[in-house]
Amino acid sequence: MDTKYNPNQFEKEIYEKWEKGGYFKAKVNPDKKPYTIVMPPPNVTGYLHLGHALNNTIQDIIIRYKRMAGFEALWIPGTDHASISTESKVVDKISSEGKTKADLGRDGFLEEAWDWTHKYGGRIKEQLRTIGVSCDWDHDSFTMDENLTKAVKRVFKKMYDDGLIYRGNRIVNWDPKAETAISDAEVYHEDQVGHLWYIKYFFEDSDEYVTIATTRPETMLGDLAVAVNPEDPRFKDKIGKNLILPLVGRKIPLIEDSYVDMEYGTGLVKITPSHDPNDFEVGARHDLGQCVVIDTKAHIVEGYGKYSGMDRYEARKEMIKDLEEAGQLEKIEEIEHAVGYSERTKVVIEPLISKQWFVKMDEFAQMCIDAYENGEVKLIPDSLSKTYMNWLNNIRDWTISRQLWWGHRLPVFYTDDGEIIVSEDEPDENGMLEGEHVTQDEDTLDTWFSSALWPF
Known part of the structure; x- marks a missing residue:
């Protein structure tokens, strides 16, 4: 034995x-x-x-x-x-x-x-x-079984008909390896040593300048303004004047916005609406428009000279070297900061404006807040309540479309005139649906749109 x-x-x-x-x-x-x-x-x-x-x-x-x-x-x-x-x-x-x-x-x-x-x-x-x-x-x-696939389509349509799902241009977390949008839940952050680069932005036709501190100098190609806090007295006489964007030569205005933290960096913030979620909101408030300078592979887009086609980090090195040679790099400061990575591909995500499908989160978040405040939900330990409430109060609409082929394809169809039809039914062999010739959206749904339905 x-x-x-x-x-x-x-x-x-x-x-x-x-x-x-x-x-x-x-x-x-x-x-x-x-x-x-x-x-x-x-x-x-x-x-x-x-x-x-x-x-x-x-x-x-x-x-x-x-x-x-x-x-x-x-x-x-x-x-x-x-x-x-x-x-x-x-x-x-x-x-x-x-x-x-x-x-x-x-x-x-x-x-x-x-x-x-x-x-x-x-x-x-x-x-x-x-x-x-x-x-x-x-x-x-x-989750890809036929009966569950039908259920996913049904819920998508119901939420769309109820006004809870919409299509729009917003900043998303972009995974440049998988070349798809991902949700906040699919991003993890790592604290690491980085840098603040202090860059001089000169006023138009002047030797005067302001200094901007940034952790991502490669995005400055897409700057559409520089912002200061309205309560900051230092720049009152400069509001509305134009600055010349370094390396590009584009005129951009100095604007006021309460989003700016007077105590951080130099108290001025470069506004890049197409590559930062907070800048996107500032840009919308001031009607600045959009300027995409990093593509879906995290390379600089055409139209920016020698930087075009470069990987974002190669471009960063070249731009810092060129700023230094031009006398516009004031200093470099070493800092520790959190960097966002894609959970699945382990590459640094790129905030990017993109046309995607979203779930509105405000009503859902309020239900969760109410459930905690009226005692229906108890957190153990209760010290987690601060994290819970902070997350819910700052939650963004959920990006649910993915530029992938494996998964539940969106039950969304476009007519030749651009009308949107959301339907559980498939087009017939001639591509006709509801009397219209249609083309189906290429995107699939975030896995968790499906998996969140699993218990039901």
Whole structure:
């Protein structure tokens, strides 16, 4: 007899007996009180991590306890299609074969994605079985199943008809590797050493100047104004005068806006509406317009001389060198600041104005605020309430469209005249829908638009 217990010798066989014996199955039973857990869906193409091991173990303990306590206990398993994660894996695979998404086309790429899903999708389920979860595998679901896809379309249309979903030009978190917009929830921040570059902006036809401090000098190509706080007495006689944008030569006005913090940096802020969410709001208030200078691959756009075509960080180095040579770089200060990264591709995100689909968040946020304030929701520990309220009070509308092919395609169609039709139905073989010839939106939905519906 072995002196040590070896789980590999027993546990797989035991689990197979449990599963074949139907011990995890639940049925409608009027003699028992029902109890249900819906498993938070792990990514179909991923691996289990410690978080999955912890939350599934807790669910397993609860469901087994309820089963033994006489409840008709059902634990529903399932997996999530993980659009950006799966797509990046498939892109890497076809890239290693010398192909691109464009080479395959949408249908060809989706065939590759389904092949990948079928090949690796069973891995998560086998891992769940290995840790012994007692879920009812007859109820296994996948977020791209036909019935769930129909439900996603139905909810999108209802929210659109209710005025909760809209299409608009706003600043989004742009992932330049995946070339898609992502939500705030898909961005993580890392504290790291960076720099504040102090740059001289001269007034038109004058030797006088103001100094701007920025952590992202490459965006200055898109500056449309410089702003000061209305309460700041230092620049009262300069408001409305033009400055000459360094390296570009464009005239930009000095404006007043209460957004500016007089105590930070030099008390002046360069306003780049197309590449910063706060500047976007300032630009809208002062009708400054837009000026996109960084493209979807994080390269400088055409029209900016030698900088055009450069990666944003290459351009930064060149611009700093040129500012120094022109005598317009006053100083460089080392700082620590938080830098936003894409959770899936690990590249630094680029704030970028883009036409996307959004969910309005103000009503939802207010419901959550009210629930906390009237005691319906309690936070443990209560010290988290400050973080909770700060997040809700400053929440931005949720970007739900993704420039990806894997996922639930938006149920949005455009007529030849540009009219928008949101429909659960598909066009007929002639591309006709509601009596109009239509083209479907190319974008897919954020995975979490679908997965947030999972419990329902």
